[in-house]
Amino acid sequence: NAGVTQTPKFRVLKTGQSMTLLCAQDMNHEYMYWYRQDPGMGLRLIHYSVGEGTTAKGEVPDGYNVSRLKKQNFLLGLESAAPSQTSVYFCASRGSLPSYEQYFGPGTRLTVT
Amino acid sequence: AQSVTQLGSHVSVSEGALVLLRCNYSSSVPPYLFWYVQYPNQGLQLLLKYTTGATLVKGINGFEAEFKKSETSFHLTKPSAHMSDAAEYFCAVSLSGGYNKLIFGAGTRLAVHP
Numbered sequence: 001n002a003g004v005t006q007t008p009k010f011r012v013l014k015t016g017q018s019m020t021l022l023c024a025q026d027m028n029h030e031y032m033y034w035y036r037q038d039p040g041m042g043l044r045l046i047h048y049s050v051g052e053g054t055t056a057k058g059e060v061p062d063g064y065n066v067s068r069l070k071k072q073n074f075l076l077g078l079e080s081a082a083p084s085q086t087s088v089y090f091c092a093s094r095g096s097l098p099s100y101e102q103y104f105g106p107g108t109r110l111t112v113t
Numbered sequence: 114a115q116s117v118t119q120l121g122s123h124v125s126v127s128e129g130a131l132v133l134l135r136c137n138y139s140s141s142v143p144p145y146l147f148w149y150v151q152y153p154n155q156g157l158q159l160l161l162k163y164t165t166g167a168t169l170v171k172g173i174n175g176f177e178a179e180f181k182k183s184e185t186s187f188h189l190t191k192p193s194a195h196m197s198d199a200a201e202y203f204c205a206v207s208l209s210g211g212y213n214k215l216i217f218g219a220g221t222r223l224a225v226h227p
Contacts, residue, residue, distance in 0.1 A: 004156075033215075040122065042203055042217035043157075058214065090156060100145050100164060100207060102215060104156035 002026055004105035006091050012111045013081040021076040021108050023091030031094040032074040033058075033102065034066060036087040043090060049074055081112045115140045117206050119218035126225055132176075132191040134221050136204030139185060146187040147205040147215065148178055157203065163187065174198070199225045 007022045023032065030051050035043040045058030047066040055066045063085060065077045074093075078085060088109050092102040120135040138144060145164045149157040161172025168180040174197075178189045187204060204218040 040219050042117075042219045043215070044217075045214055048214070092157075098164075101147075101159050101162060104149075104158070106156045107154075 004091055004093055004103050006089075006105040006108050008108060009106070010109050012113065013078075014113055015082060017081050018077070018079050019081065019110075020078075021089055021091075021110075023074045023076070023093075023105060024072055025074075025091075025093040025103070026072065027093060027095065027103065028071070029093035029095045029103075030071075031096075031102075032068065033092045033094075034064070034074065034076045035090045035092065036060065037090060037107070038087050046076065046089075081110075083112045086110060086112045115144065115206050115216045117204050117216055117218035119202075119204050119221050121221055122219065123222050123224065126194045126223070128196055128225055128227055129193050132189070132194045132198065132223065134189040134202050134204075134223065136178075136187045136189065136218060137185055138187065138204075138206045140206060143182070144206040146178075146180060147207070148172065148176070148187075148189050149203045149205060150174075151201045151203065151220075153200070160189070160202070194223075194225045196225050196227070199223055 004025045033048045034046040049055045049068040052071040067075045091105040094102045116139045118137045147162045148160040161170045163170045163180045171177045176191045201220045201222045203220045205215040
């Protein structure tokens with residue numbers, strides 16, 4: 001099993017450009033999450049999904065959109081990138097209860113200039 | 114509201130010395146507690162977790178943590194540091210049920226020197 005994978009690993013955008021980050025998991029997990037990691041702030045939840053076709057906002061959703069058309073994929077979109085969105089983005093997934101462990105992907109490093 | 118505080122953004126120890134990384138949380142109900150480790154340029158890997166039962170939890174790589182409800186703490190320890198333990202460590206808390214959002218601390222970077 002590959003676990004959780006993320007595409008791309010690195011990306012540089014100019015202000016105003018758009019892009020989509022792809023997260024894929026092969027563990028048949030129901031729950032998927034997008035986090036951003038910034039120095040000194042730990043990880044903060046952007047959006048999450050509790051199943052195919054469902055999404056919800058996390059702590060810092062502004063400027064991002066998500067979609068979960070297939071159970072194994074969770075897409076994070078930036079419609080108009082801003083320098084404040086320079087960060088490392090992590091995707092995670094979790095199975096149904098009683099499992100509480102989230103499995104993380106390797107991350108995407110995004111720079112917006 | 115839940116929150117997690119990790120005391121010390123940087124901790125430095127000698128190889129073979131005790132590792133102690135501190136984590137305190139605030140929660141109105143008993144939480145589930147986690148420690149994750151992040152090696153350079155990698156994702157997060159679960160070290161250990163506390164959900165219910167025994168309050169002393171053993172994890173991978175010789176780490177353990179003790180849930181102390183009276184002190185609202187979940188400190189991470191390892192008796193003898195190894196060079197390969199150098200990484201960033203995150204404490205996280207989650208409430209039971211729902212979508213189990215993880216609230217992370219700011220992280221502690223552990224350096225191990227010879």
